[in-house]
Amino acid sequence: MxxxxxxxxxxxxxxxxxxxxxxxxxxxxxxxxxxxxxxxxxxxxxxxxxxxxxxxxxxxxxxxxxxxxxxxxxxxxxxxxxxxxxxxxxxxxxxxxxxxxxxxxxxxxxxxxxxxxxxxxxxxxxxxxxxxxxxxxxxxxxxxxxxxxxxxxxxxxxxxxxxxxxxxxPAELRLDALQAQKQLRVSFRGQIWLIDAAHPTLLFGRETGNDIVVSDPRVSRQHARIELRAGLFYLADSSTNGTYLLEEGSAEHCVKREEFALSEKGHIGCGFSVADNMLDAVAFAID
CATH class of the missing domain: 3.30.70.1230 (Nucleotide cyclase, GGDEF domain)
Structure with missing residues (x-):
């Protein structure tokens, strides 16, 4: 912007x-x-x-x-x-x-x-x-x-x-302006990534070509992604074991072969419950 x-x-x-x-x-x-x-x-x-x-x-x-x-x-x-x-x-x-x-x-x-x-x-x-x-x-x-x-x-x-x-x-231009200002901060093991209009997609999985690599046998090679679309951040799962989502103020649930709009703040577990393995959980927060 x-x-x-x-x-x-x-x-x-x-x-x-x-x-x-x-x-x-x-x-x-x-x-x-x-x-x-x-x-x-x-x-x-x-x-x-x-x-x-x-x-x-x-x-x-x-x-x-x-x-x-x-x-x-x-x-x-x-x-x-x-x-x-x-x-x-x-x-x-x-x-x-x-x-x-x-x-x-x-x-x-x-x-x-x-x-x-x-x-x-x-x-x-x-x-x-x-x-x-x-x-x-x-x-x-x-x-x-x-x-x-x-x-x-x-x-x-x-x-x-x-x-x-x-x-x-005018509505489309306002949406573009809103999307250009939004950022999702993602952190994993001390590293930070920003998802915004310039970098609207973040990939994570077991394979080294992903942005975030999670070395756990329950994680698929190309496990899931987060995308910015139409002003919202979506978690999209493409894995075998599903992606566990624990958002602040809500109970943990599993997203499997579908997508889900993220709220303000939370953690993501790739193929495992966040509560079982917080060390390998991916944290996110909307700036």
């Missing part, structure tokens, strides 16, 4: 089709049509807290406080430009590029130039996004991105495209 909030993003968008329109209708009429697009685009940018907003002939440049806002603004800009009717059979369309714009960091190339290169190297009506923007997005927004064909691109880094699916609802 902190990373997404602290990294600004830059949007570079232009209106394609103005030159063809000028040839057909004259520069004055074409200029008026492009200006109408830019006005719609600037209102979208302002609605998503843009700063440093600049309009230059057929180009809009704006900075946004976070990646979600930049992509939501770009998507709405595209929809508003699409809604304008064609003039003399010529349709004006938006093309945009979005890149991270970290403050106070030295970059090999200016963010605006990078975003402009994204625009120039891809088809009109495309919102191109540099791949390093993806980790800065909420999970709901990240699901809207797809990979662009790199064969026709002159940009020397991976590029994603903002697709046509509907944007996340």
């Amino acid at each position: 902190t990373e997404r909030a602290s990294t600004r993003c830059l949007l570079f968008a232009d209106v394609a089709g103005g030159v063809r329109l000028a040839v057909k209708l004259g520069e004055a009429e074409a200029g008026y049509a492009v200006e109408r697009c830019l006005n719609r685009m600037s209102r979208c940018a302002e609605a998503y807290s843009a700063s440093g907003l600049e309009l230059r002939s057929d180009v809009l440049v704006a900075h946004f406080p976070d990646a979600d806002s930049a992509l939501l603004a770009a998507r709405e800009m595209r929809e508003r430009v699409r809604a304008l009717p064609p003039m003399s059979g010529i349709k004006l369309v938006l093309r945009a590029g979005v890149v991270p714009d970290p403050e106070g960091e030295d970059m090999e190339e200016d963010p605006e130039k990078l975003a402009a290169r994204l625009v120039e190297s891809h088809n009109p009506d495309t919102i191109a996004v540099s791949e390093n923007l993806s980790p800065l997005l909420s999970p709901s927004m990240r699901r809207l991105l797809g990979r662009l064909d790199e064969s026709s691109s002159a940009v020397p880094f991976p590029v994603l495209e903002l697709g046509e699916a509907p944007p996340p609802t």
Whole structure:
């Protein structure tokens, strides 16, 4: 959550089709049509807290406080430009590029130039996004991105495209924010693991490939896991002997070949009762 909030993003968008329109209708009429697009685009940018907003002939440049806002603004800009009717059979369309714009960091190339290169190297009506923007997005927004064909691109880094699916609802974004803030602290034999939005799964079992390795013959090789999903932490058992769960204020019970939503605090026994072997029990607590 902190990373997404602290990294600004830059949007570079232009209106394609103005030159063809000028040839057909004259520069004055074409200029008026492009200006109408830019006005719609600037209102979208302002609605998503843009700063440093600049309009230059057929180009809009704006900075946004976070990646979600930049992509939501770009998507709405595209929809508003699409809604304008064609003039003399010529349709004006938006093309945009979005890149991270970290403050106070030295970059090999200016963010605006990078975003402009994204625009120039891809088809009109495309919102191109540099791949390093993806980790800065909420999970709901990240699901809207797809990979662009790199064969026709002159940009020397991976590029994603903002697709046509509907944007996340306010409820989905609130859930993302809640999930990004939640942490489950897991401890075993003096070591501590954190389960959160960045590391949503923790595996434990007898096999060495697990995050937590419990050396007990009653423990299956891949015994169980804890997952963060939709703001809740789930204990999911996949073992032979089941997973014993002792939560604060509740009686111990066995979770076997099913999953169970964890409460605030407790202990987990892999194939054995927590009361019988507290030394090898896995402790957890929601921060």
